[in-house]
Amino acid sequence: MKNNNLFAALRAAFPQDLTAVAVETDQGLLYSWQDLERSTAMMANLLKSLDLPTGARVAMQVEKSVEAMVLYLATLRAGYVFLPLNTAYQSAEIAYFIENAQPSVVVCSSKNFGWVSKIAFKAGTQNVFTLDDDRTGSLLDRAAHCSDQHEAVQQNADDLAAILYTSGTTGRSKGAMLTHGNLLSNALTLKDYWGWQPGDVLIHALPIFHVHGLFVALHGALINGSKMIWLSKFDPKLVLQKLPEATVFMGVPTLYVRLLAEPGLTKEACLNMRLFIAGSAPLLIETFTDWQQRTGHTILERYGMSETIMLTSNPYRAEDGERRGGTVGFPLPGVSVRVCGDDDKRLPMGEIGAIQVKGPNVFKGYWQMPEKTKEEFTSDGWFKTGDVGKIDERGYITIVGRSKDLIISGGYNVYPAEIEAVINDMPGVAESALVGVPHPDFGEVGVAVVIAKSGAKVNGDAVVASLKAQLANFKIPKQCFVVPELPRNTMGKVQKNVLREQYKSLFNSK
Numbered sequence: 439m440k441n442n443n444l445f446a447a448l449r450a451a452f453p454q455d456l457t458a459v460a461v462e463t464d465q466g467l468l469y470s471w472q473d474l475e476r477s478t479a480m481m482a483n484l485l486k487s488l489d490l491p492t493g494a495r496v497a498m499q500v501e502k503s504v505e506a507m508v509l510y511l512a513t514l515r516a517g518y519v520f521l522p523l524n525t526a527y528q529s530a531e532i533a534y535f536i537e538n539a540q541p542s543v544v545v546c547s548s549k550n551f552g553w554v555s556k557i558a559f560k561a562g563t564q565n566v567f568t569l570d571d572d573r574t575g576s577l578l579d580r581a582a583h584c585s586d587q588h589e590a591v592q593q594n595a596d597d598l599a600a601i602l603y604t605s606g607t608t609g610r611s612k613g614a615m616l617t618h619g620n621l622l623s624n625a626l627t628l629k630d631y632w633g634w635q636p637g638d639v640l641i642h643a644l645p646i647f648h649v650h651g652l653f654v655a656l657h658g659a660l661i662n663g664s665k666m667i668w669l670s671k672f673d674p675k676l677v678l679q680k681l682p683e684a685t686v687f688m689g690v691p692t693l694y695v696r697l698l699a700e701p702g703l704t705k706e707a708c709l710n711m712r713l714f715i716a717g718s719a720p721l722l723i724e725t726f727t728d729w730q731q732r733t734g735h736t737i738l739e740r741y742g743m744s745e746t747i748m749l750t751s752n753p754y755r756a757e758d759g760e761r762r763g764g765t766v767g768f769p770l771p772g773v774s775v776r777v778c779g780d781d782d783k784r785l786p787m788g789e790i791g792a793i794q795v796k797g798p799n800v801f802k803g804y805w806q807m808p809e810k811t812k813e814e815f816t817s818d819g820w821f822k823t824g825d826v827g828k829i830d831e832r833g834y835i836t837i838v839g840r841s842k843d844l845i846i847s848g849g850y851n852v853y854p855a856e857i858e859a860v861i862n863d864m865p866g867v868a869e870s871a872l873v874g875v876p877h878p879d880f881g882e883v884g885v886a887v888v889i890a891k892s893g894a895k896v897n898g899d900a901v902v903a904s905l906k907a908q909l910a911n912f913k914i915p916k917q918c919f920v921v922p923e924l925p926r927n928t929m930g931k932v933q934k935n936v937l938r939e940q941y942k943s944l945f946n947s948k
């Protein structure tokens with residue numbers, strides 16, 4: 439019987455010469471393909487020795503390192519379900535994910551072991567390990583005693599490989615369940631569509647707890663047997679220094695904006711490069727054209743989400759069309775995209791409506807939320823992305839907005855409802871609204887607008903300081919205004935569009 443384990447497919451793509459370099463880190467460490475083979479086997483054997491139930495979740499909140507990537511691959515290899523968590527999450531956020539996903543294994547940084555293990559043990563997790571970005575921690579100590587021989591566990595295409603938490607309009611995070619089949623089909627499609635070649639080298643500069651860094655970038659390199667230059671953190675100067683050794687780069691728009699601010703970004707610096715890919719948030723047309731002028735390369739913008747991995751892409755090959763700035767290109771092969779009205783019926787070409795999708799990449803549903811899952815699919819089986827867009831006569835898709843109340847800041851999603859709920863709980867606060875406004879670096883950032891209870895005094899800076907103590911840093915509004923009242927429509931609903939308009943020039947004078 440065919441093994442649909444994603445790891446087996448990635449492993450099969452390793453080059454013949456296992457002594458070749460698979461990963462070079464910013465610390466100057468070199469990992470061969472043989473190192474990846476052995477370390478994932480040892481860690482998979484460690485997981486196996488824990489006698490975990492079928493479908494057990496392995497949660498990880500650690501700094502980016504090759505060993506963290508190895509834990510991901512080992513989890514796949516051992517047939518368990520990977521649950522990556524953003525390192526910025528604080529205790530209340532982590533408590534929610536752990537209580538909701540009930541992982542059997544939690545891996546955290548040693549500096550967080552005290553509070554993370556307390557949350558995990560309380561939620562019934564039996565195994566808590568540490569892993570630090572200097573190749574230490576109890577996870578590696580334990581794996582060191584395990585065999586380096588391991589056969590990837592038999593998996594069906596429909597078996598779960600990962601759960602990625604993503605929020606909804608209610609602000610409560612939902613775990614998007616992705617299968618081995620979802621991930622592998624998408625990786626193979628992108629390998630072909632983006633023309634991955636022998637000799638390609640990827641600069642991996644993104645975090646590995648979201649779709650972009652964990653799946654699109656990592657799978658892209660592995661399924662092509664390509665070397666990665668592994669940066670623990672995005673640093674524009676380091677990227678520039680590494681460009682002559684690389685051929686592919688992927689980033690959220692903020693990374694491109696920051697690279698453009700470097701005088702060293704020139705055509706010469708990019709001579710060896712084959713492809714620059716952007717996504718996770720809208721790429722401004724000005725970034726797209728500035729990049730073209732400065733480097734001679736046309737950024738390829740693509741569109742995806744946690745529930746679907748990649749959906750659309752601008753063409754790689756000239757014969758498939760030009761890369762058009764401001765658009766996210768065409769549906770990927772095998773993916774269907776339609777733009778619909780409120781009745782879920784396809785709209786005529788060029789009209790703006792809800793983007794709905796279908797394909798082998800679309801997730802299996804939200805973890806233990808069958809009702810929520812049902813709501814997000816149409817009666818004829820299309821997934822409602824929550825994005826609003828249009829398709830032109832040549833088939834290019836443009837995203838013009840979102841029906842979901844979401845701010846994308848530096849490529850991270852911020853759900854206003856979640857932040858508003860925390861602000862509304864603060865003493866003296868009657869109500870609050872969080873809106874996204876343009877920002878030159880992060881694309882969009884949150885601004886909070888608060889009204890105080892009658893007679894109470896609320897200080898905007900104190901609201902921000904209090905949020906900082908409770909929530910991941912990227913969710914913190916960059917400013918908080920205390921105002922006498924919020925603009926409302928006749929139904930009494932807060933008019934966020936009015937607030938957005940009011941504060942639109944706060945960071946962008948244009």
Ligand code: MLC
Nearest residue numbers: 644648649650672692718742743847848849850880911912
């Ligand atoms: C950091 N800060 C942010 C922020 N990141 N503020 C708003 N939005 C963000 N994204 C703030 C911190 O709170 C801090 O504020 C200050 O910036 C410096 O923090 P830092 O950690 O030093 O920031 P930096 O390293 O510069 O991080 C910026 C970044 C990072 C752009 C490199 O945000 C990043 O890696 N973004 C990529 C996200 C990503 O991978 N998304 C893919 C999602 S997948 P203070 O006040 O404390 O100084 C997806 C699907 C798809 O969406 O289609 O791909």
Ligand code: AMP
Nearest residue numbers: 604717718719720740741742743744851
């Ligand atoms: P996430 O839930 O983090 O996976 O974020 C997915 C969301 O990011 C999508 O629903 C879009 O709103 C947005 N997104 C991803 N890629 C793009 C892009 N190229 N342009 C505009 N928005 C994008």
